[in-house]
Amino acid sequence: MRKRLAISLVAVAAVILLVFSIPLAFFVSSVERDRLVTALERDAFILAGHAKETLNTTSGSVLPSLQPYVDQYATNNDPRVIVVNADGLVVATNDDTVPLGKSFASRPEVEKALTGFPAVGERDSRTLGEPLVFVAVPVLLGDEVLGAVRISHPQSHVDSAVRRRLVGIATAGFITLFAAAIISIPLALGIARPIERLTRRTEKLADGDFSVRADDSAGPPEVRELSRSFNSMAARLGLLIDGQRQFASAVSHQLRTPLTALRLRLEQAQDSLADDNPIAAEALDASRAETDRLQEMVEQLLALARIEGHASATARVDAVQVVASRADMWSSLAAERGIDFVLDLPAAAICEAIDGALEQIVDNYIDNALTVAPDGSLIVLRVTPSGATTLIDVCDEGPGLTDQQLTLAFERFWRGKHTENAPGTGLGLAIVKQLAVASGGDAMLVHREDGNVGITARVILATA
Numbered sequence: 222m223r224k225r226l227a228i229s230l231v232a233v234a235a236v237i238l239l240v241f242s243i244p245l246a247f248f249v250s251s252v253e254r255d256r257l258v259t260a261l262e263r264d265a266f267i268l269a270g271h272a273k274e275t276l277n278t279t280s281g282s283v284l285p286s287l288q289p290y291v292d293q294y295a296t297n298n299d300p301r302v303i304v305v306n307a308d309g310l311v312v313a314t315n316d317d318t319v320p321l322g323k324s325f326a327s328r329p330e331v332e333k334a335l336t337g338f339p340a341v342g343e344r345d346s347r348t349l350g351e352p353l354v355f356v357a358v359p360v361l362l363g364d365e366v367l368g369a370v371r372i373s374h375p376q377s378h379v380d381s382a383v384r385r386r387l388v389g390i391a392t393a394g395f396i397t398l399f400a401a402a403i404i405s406i407p408l409a410l411g412i413a414r415p416i417e418r419l420t421r422r423t424e425k426l427a428d429g430d431f432s433v434r435a436d437d438s439a440g441p442p443e444v445r446e447l448s449r450s451f452n453s454m455a456a457r458l459g460l461l462i463d464g465q466r467q468f469a470s471a472v473s474h475q476l477r478t479p480l481t482a483l484r485l486r487l488e489q490a491q492d493s494l495a496d497d498n499p500i501a502a503e504a505l506d507a508s509r510a511e512t513d514r515l516q517e518m519v520e521q522l523l524a525l526a527r528i529e530g531h532a533s534a535t536a537r538v539d540a541v542q543v544v545a546s547r548a549d550m551w552s553s554l555a556a557e558r559g560i561d562f563v564l565d566l567p568a569a570a571i572c573e574a575i576d577g578a579l580e581q582i583v584d585n586y587i588d589n590a591l592t593v594a595p596d597g598s599l600i601v602l603r604v605t606p607s608g609a610t611t612l613i614d615v616c617d618e619g620p621g622l623t624d625q626q627l628t629l630a631f632e633r634f635w636r637g638k639h640t641e642n643a644p645g646t647g648l649g650l651a652i653v654k655q656l657a658v659a660s661g662g663d664a665m666l667v668h669r670e671d672g673n674v675g676i677t678a679r680v681i682l683a684t685a
Contacts, residue, residue, distance in 0.1 A: 230408060234401035238394050246387055253383045258341060261300065261356040261372045265339075268294060269360045269370045272304050276312070276360055276367040287313040304360075305331060306368040325371070330357035334369035337361065343376065352376035415440025419448055426451075431459030484512045535573040535660055537685045540604045540613050541566045547583045548602050551591070558596045565603040572611040572682040574660040579613070579682070582656055582664065585649045586615035586678040593619030594675075610662070611684050618675040627666045627676070653680070 268290060275287040291302045291313045304313040309326025311319055325331045330340035334357035346353040355373040359366050418436060425433040433455060437448035487509040548562045555562060572579075583602075590600050594617045601616040622630065629635050631654045650664075657664035662682040669677050 230405035231398065231402050234405075235398055238397060242390060242394050246390055249386050249390060250383050253386045254379060257374075257379055257382060258354065258356065261354075261374070262339065262341060262358070264294060264300075265356045265358040265370050265372045268302065268304070268372070269358050272313070272360045272370055273362055273367060276306060277362055291315050301373045303331075303371045303373075304368060305335075305371075307335065307366055309335060309369075312368070328357075328371070330355050331369055331371055333357065334359045334371070335366055337364075337366050346375075354379050412441065415444040415448075419444065419451060422451065422455075426455055426458070431455055431462060480512060484509060487512060535575050537571050538574045538579050538682075540570040540572050540579060540611055540682070541568070543579045544583055544602050544604055544613060547580060547587060551584075551587050555591060555600070558591075558594075560591065560594055560596065561599055563599050563601045565601060567604060567606060570604045570606050570611050571685040573685050574662070574682050575656070578656040578660050579680070582653050582680050583613065583615065585653050586680075589649065589678065590615050590617035590619070593617055595619070606684060609684055611682050613680045613682070615678045616669055616673075616675060617678075618673060621668070621674055621676050622666065627668075630666050631664070657681070 271290045272287050287304055291304065292315060294300070294302060294315075302313075302315050303311055303319060303325060305325050306312050309324050309331060311321050311323045311325060314321070326335070329344065330342070333340040337359050339359070340355070340357040343352050343354050345351075352375070353373050354376055355371055357369055357371040360368040360370060415436075418440075422433050422435045435448035435451045437445050437452060439445070440448070487505050490505055544566060545564065548564060552562060587600070587602075594600060598618040600618075601614070603612075603614040603616065605612040605614070631650045633648055633651045635650075650666075654664045657680050660682055662680060664678075664680045667677050667679060669675055
């Protein structure tokens, strides 16, 4: 949880940075380009001021020449500078590839500057073989155009300057993200620790330790309130479960003894009558059968109470060995009616179940299958590993159940119309459900997937 929380906090910071940084990057890129062009335009007008003095003199003038200004500017800023006279001929440049006297009058920007208007923009340069960013300004003496000054940079030079600005923004963003990651770790720990402590207490409660209590004196207010609610719930559950266990123990002692005594009295009465009164003997035999059924019902109700009120630890069980052994145990009883078991088992299937639960579940499923299966039919016992779970199926060829009956079958005391006259209490599948859930799995009845009549009694357990 701590890791997920820290990652979430960093992700939020990253999203916020992206939301603000992307528009900022576009804005800075635009501003930086405008700044560079404005700087070129400013420098061009400065050089034009120097050029005016030179271009307005005769060749014998004692005024300083223009070339030292051009060379000095080129040294400081590394642009390409060209100064032309009114005819468009180069009179000064820092570009060794451009000879003095070469005509630049055909260049669009120079042509416009010689008409008295500055020119700013970009165009493809055949000389450079890449786009050119330029500024061309006229050299004016009153209304007279004496010449023009053009300062230019390759587009890659401007792009490089813009990238440096963007790299600075990106670096600041990464530093901010790194700082957010550092801050998120203690923040995540402060939030997650109380919840993790409460989670461990909850797990202990789920394992049946109703004396566990959460620390409601530390953590955020919401977690402290949740801890107090947890403590109240644990206390009430503990009282409820203790009362249920005490009741189950009392019922076990109070009902077993009189039921056993009643059965012995019925047997004695039946033996004393012998064959003198067949009607009374038959009534006593029926009473003894009902006593046996009542005692079985009490035992199963007590078993249900024990399962519901206590969480047992699970163990590793080989479902294949369990199913094979139960089939061998029931085979003689099935053979009396001509029913055969068909085993569809892998080499092994290790799953998690509480001790003895899977044996009891499979016995109950087979017992129910034998009750409804017609003589001479087949009962398929199948174990299917399926990723994180293992399926244990008992498939019969009985009359089957409706969708509603498949759901109701696990209700206590529910009995289908085909088993109403058969011995039993209607608690077997309820116990199966509780055993499966207590083992961390589930139990269900489904229609047979192969299209045959009957149902598939299935238990799903976690694969070990």
